[in-house]
Amino acid sequence: MVSVTGPRRVGKSTLLQQCIQQLIKDAPDPQAQANRIVYFSMQDPGLEIPGFNQDKFFNELVATAVEAAKEGVTYLFLDEIQRFPRWELYLKKFYDLKTPVRFVVSGSASAPIFKKSRESLLGRIKDFHVLPFSFREWNEITSPNSFAIHIEMGSIEIGGDAKPIIAEHRLTGKRLQQLDTTRLIEELGGYAGQKVGKKVELFFFEGGFPEVWNLPTLLAKQEYLYQNQVERVIFEDLLVAAEFRKPEMLRRFYLGLLKDPGRESNLSQISSEIGLARSTIETYFPLLEATDLVWRLHKHTSTKSTPKAGNFKTYLVDLAVRNAVMKLSQEQMVADPTLMGAYAENVVANHLRRWPGLVELGYWRRNNDEIDFIVDLGSTRIGLEVKYRNEVQDKDVLKAARLSLAHGCEACIMVTKEPMAADNIEKLKAQSPLPLAVVPLAAFLMLF
Numbered sequence: 001m002v003s004v005t006g007p008r009r010v011g012k013s014t015l016l017q018q019c020i021q022q023l024i025k026d027a028p029d030p031q032a033q034a035n036r037i038v039y040f041s042m043q044d045p046g047l048e049i050p051g052f053n054q055d056k057f058f059n060e061l062v063a064t065a066v067e068a069a070k071e072g073v074t075y076l077f078l079d080e081i082q083r084f085p086r087w088e089l090y091l092k093k094f095y096d097l098k099t100p101v102r103f104v105v106s107g108s109a110s111a112p113i114f115k116k117s118r119e120s121l122l123g124r125i126k127d128f129h130v131l132p133f134s135f136r137e138w139n140e141i142t143s144p145n146s147f148a149i150h151i152e153m154g155s156i157e158i159g160g161d162a163k164p165i166i167a168e169h170r171l172t173g174k175r176l177q178q179l180d181t182t183r184l185i186e187e188l189g190g191y192a193g194q195k196v197g198k199k200v201e202l203f204f205f206e207g208g209f210p211e212v213w214n215l216p217t218l219l220a221k222q223e224y225l226y227q228n229q230v231e232r233v234i235f236e237d238l239l240v241a242a243e244f245r246k247p248e249m250l251r252r253f254y255l256g257l258l259k260d261p262g263r264e265s266n267l268s269q270i271s272s273e274i275g276l277a278r279s280t281i282e283t284y285f286p287l288l289e290a291t292d293l294v295w296r297l298h299k300h301t302s303t304k305s306t307p308k309a310g311n312f313k314t315y316l317v318d319l320a321v322r323n324a325v326m327k328l329s330q331e332q333m334v335a336d337p338t339l340m341g342a343y344a345e346n347v348v349a350n351h352l353r354r355w356p357g358l359v360e361l362g363y364w365r366r367n368n369d370e371i372d373f374i375v376d377l378g379s380t381r382i383g384l385e386v387k388y389r390n391e392v393q394d395k396d397v398l399k400a401a402r403l404s405l406a407h408g409c410e411a412c413i414m415v416t417k418e419p420m421a422a423d424n425i426e427k428l429k430a431q432s433p434l435p436l437a438v439v440p441l442a443a444f445l446m447l448f
Contacts, residue, residue: 001103006130007292012106036074038065042083069100081105132208132318135445200442204343205330207320225324233291253284262345266310292317300362300374315349344388351448383409388417401432411435
């Protein structure tokens with residue numbers, strides 16, 4: 001069995017329908033394959049009719065699929081499965097009975113009860129978590145011919161010559177076995193001349209929810225994002241699924257987190273700032289993380305740092321939601337250099353979570369020394385610093401390299417706003433104590 005999860009309006013239903021189309025297209029006999037596919041949305045209003053017999057409905061639905069299975073593999077696609085009470089018990093029953101049907105279900109990650117139900121199917125179901133579009137995915141849809149470069153996770157393609165960097169492609173589903181760190185650093189450095197920063201800033205504003213991009217006005221985009229990603233998640237999904245009784249307090253907590261994305265804090269500090277008890281904050285954070293509104297990054301576990309216990313950074317899953325809540329125009333966003341620096345770090349954090357083979361992602365900070373990200377990929381460790389400024393000082397680059405080396409990293413990547421002069425990069429490489437790449441943000445994000 002397979003489940004497809006993710007936040008509201010990210011495209012889960014569309015993905016299921018595309019899978020159906022592909023199954024039919026790839027079959028030797030497309031018509032016969034179409035007859036072996038059943039799709040049903042659990043949002044059907046017929047399921048709400050008084051006296052509706054849930055057991056009879058589900059048993060007959062599976063029986064229909066089983067009948068078609070006599071001619072070959074049958075697929076049963078069940079959309080928005082979390083709306084069907086005790087759905088996991090039905091799937092478990094038919095799975096354990098070895099029913100000749102392959103189940104594919106989708107559900108909103110904004111329903112914590114869905115996560116709990118899926119956990120009862122451990123060993124029986126594989127989950128694919130769909131997040132908002134990455135920068136590369138967004139660019140391929142909105143302006144596919146705007147870049148002269150094309151970087152694939154697993155290889156970097158230069159003029160049609162693909163050079164392998166990562167041992168396993170992300171779509172193989174296999175764990176990362178090894179990372180050619182030297183090749184990665186060398187090839188990233190080859191894109192120092194790509195000036196595409198304005199595209200990144202547009203992505204900061206537009207975000208990764210595809211239905212928003214073509215809405216006609218800024219007001220329409222703001223209303224869509226606020227209603228779907230804040231109001232409905234908190235006042236519908238959490239209120240019902242988690243039996244949450246104080247949605248206004250949860251919204252207040254969430255809006256407080258929007259203020260400074262990526263800032264280091266702890267539960268006691270947040271409690272003091274927004275006037276909610278620490279015990280309440282401890283309850284709220286897992287709820288918001290389950291909804292794909294925010295996520296926390298903790299300090300890297302293998303460091304010898306001794307900062308205040310319990311510190312973490314909070315990042316937003318999609319920055320366009322913050323823009324909508326704060327009523328920011330793109331001009332207002334770009335005019336705030338401090339905010340743009342925080343946005344750049346947030347976007348890098350979101351993309352690093354997608355890296356295949358990721359074992360651990362954390363940060364390190366003590367006094368004025370900090371590494372934005374320590375990335376463990378298999379047995380390889382990389383230090384990564386984001387400096388989204390018009391000019392990056394040489395001393396900042398070399399400091400990041402030294403701190404990376406001190407924390408066992410094999411290489412250091414400095415992500416910048418603008419490309420750095422090639423001769424200056426070569427000078428820094430010669431002075432760096434470990435392999436170093438200085439790469440513009442847009443080029444780095446194209447890895448994902």
